[in-house]
């Protein structure tokens with residue numbers, strides 16, 4: 001657990017609902033979510049800004065890693081369920097990142113391509129930013145985004161984030177989008 005951040009009251013593993021928005025439910029991943037994760041990260045077009053393509057094994061690791069984070073940090077990427085049809089359409093959540101010597105809370109998001117263009121990522125990310133400030137007591141929330149990933153930048157911008165600086169993240173130059181607790185409170 002990172003210094004200065006609160007651990008949420010429940011760190012129980014097992015698909016518990018963490019957040020609910022108008023159209024979405026964000027819940028912890030279970031072992032049964034591997035195919036749903038693979039439907040997102042196994043699509044080379046969806047992940048075109050990532051340096052590698054992802055296999056089903058990677059999807060399994062993604063779920064396991066998220067569950068490990070729930071245990072150790074109390075949060076991580078969550079499964080995003082569309083209330084309309086009960087399907088897992090993506091993932092979104094707060095993840096601790098250590099970048100250039102700074103420990104920062106990132107909100108990340110990845111959605112199935114056939115569910116793009118409805119504002120679901122923005123809605124999920126907004127709920128996670130609120131969760132990070134209100135439940136976790138984060139001083140700042142960031143998203144690391146490649147300069148060419150404009151859809152992701154628009155999600156960050158719609159949620160009040162602005163570019164703070166250029167950083168090296170996973171060996172590549174990324175824009176660090178950020179929103180501070182103060183600017184969030186004033187919005």
Ligand SMILES: CC(C)(COP(=O)(O)OP(=O)(O)OC[C@H]1O[C@@H](n2cnc3c(N)ncnc32)[C@H](O)[C@@H]1OP(=O)(O)O)[C@@H](O)C(=O)NCCC(=O)NCCS
Pocket residue numbers: 046047049109110111112115116117118119120121122123143144145146149151152154155
């Ligand atoms: C990043 C990513 C989640 C963005 O998906 P998206 O569908 O563009 O984002 P949203 O779900 O918030 O939808 C927003 C779009 O829906 C439109 N929209 C339609 N109905 C809407 C509604 N009711 N509410 C809000 N927006 C709506 C918006 O106008 C917007 O379109 P625009 O960006 O062309 O202006 C998606 O591209 C993705 O999964 N990429 C791969 C993974 C990735 O790169 N993640 C980020 C790593 S940094």
